[in-house]
């Protein structure tokens with residue numbers, strides 16, 4: 001039996017559908033993601049906290065869910081909006097159907113939505129606050145609830161989703177989630193670089209990529225004092241992706257300034273990139289509807305080369321506000337917005353998209369090698385190396 005559900009936007013637009021997760025009511029910012037695969041990774045990406053994510057690909061659930069594709073320990077988005085959940089899943093890795101996965105993870109989700117109409121609306125109007133309510137088609141209370149969400153601007157969510165305790169990520173750590181995965185192929189001693197990763201909402205694939213590039217990682221809570229980080233004597237520090245607005249994260253800006261003063265190699269990813277920009281004196285802005293997808297072309301400023309990237313952000317560093325010691329390294333070919341920075345006088349760089357992808361293309365994976373090269377050249381390195389042509 002179908003359970004009714006309603007999706008309402010704060011401008012009064014209403015979509016009727018059916019519940020495909022648990023019963024309940026959730027509010028958040030409504031955004032759309034255009035990736036054609038990777039719904040499980042999107043659901044568990046902590047950067048989606050307090051967002052109601054619409055997937056534009058019409059069939060969601062074809063390959064079910066499995067224990068390996070989670071990007072964090074649970075579903076992090078506030079609600080899911082889809083066109084259609086097919087009645088049958090088919091994939092050798094599948095352990096449970098999407099609907100069972102959503103229910104097990106306490107997710108409110110709505111199907112039967114004209115996601116094309118919704119996406120066009122968001123593209124024209126800009127991201128809106130919204131509400132999904134199940135067990136009802138009462139549009140009026142859903143609109144009212146949508147209006148109760150204050151919006152992401154000014155919200156520090158990194159402090160909410162970060163790990164409570166530090167932990168180590170090594171070879172084989174990712175298999176903790178899945179008992180029958182392959183044993184690690186080499187030992188920890190084969191990982192020459194020790195990296196501390198500030199967890200503002202880190203995705204597991206960043207950790208996997210770091211291990212692939214010879215790094216053992218200590219993941220620390222977002223508000224860890226720099227003195228504690230320095231006492232671990234890392235070769236470099238990663239500033240992770242994460243949800244919410246970078247501006248209120250004053251603790252992170254302070255820490256990044258101290259890390260720059262210590263001349264530790266830094267690699268900022270998405271929120272981490274925005275925080276690096278802010279710490280250097282640039283400003284961030286809220287975008288109209290942001291970038292969320294797996295096919296976004298970015299151009300490397302120095303060479304004019306184009307790479308296809310995964311994106312998930314609603315804020316951006318304003319290129320006009322970059323101080324003289326910070327150089328633009330990548331720009332979006334969709335709207336010209338800033339996609340990467342490197343510092344001329346410090347071994348530090350940031351990328352606005354997701355070089356770890358998951359889901360998405362691997363064009364930007366070499367940025368992890370750039371980070372390793374920066375660590376190899378020590379505090380004298382400058383973050384100007386470009387992705388080598390292969």
Ligand SMILES: NC(=O)CC[C@H](N)C(=O)O
Pocket residue numbers: 047240241242243244245246269270271272312313314315316
């Ligand atoms: N993926 C991320 O790190 C997102 C960064 C930030 N929360 C934004 O929306 O812009």
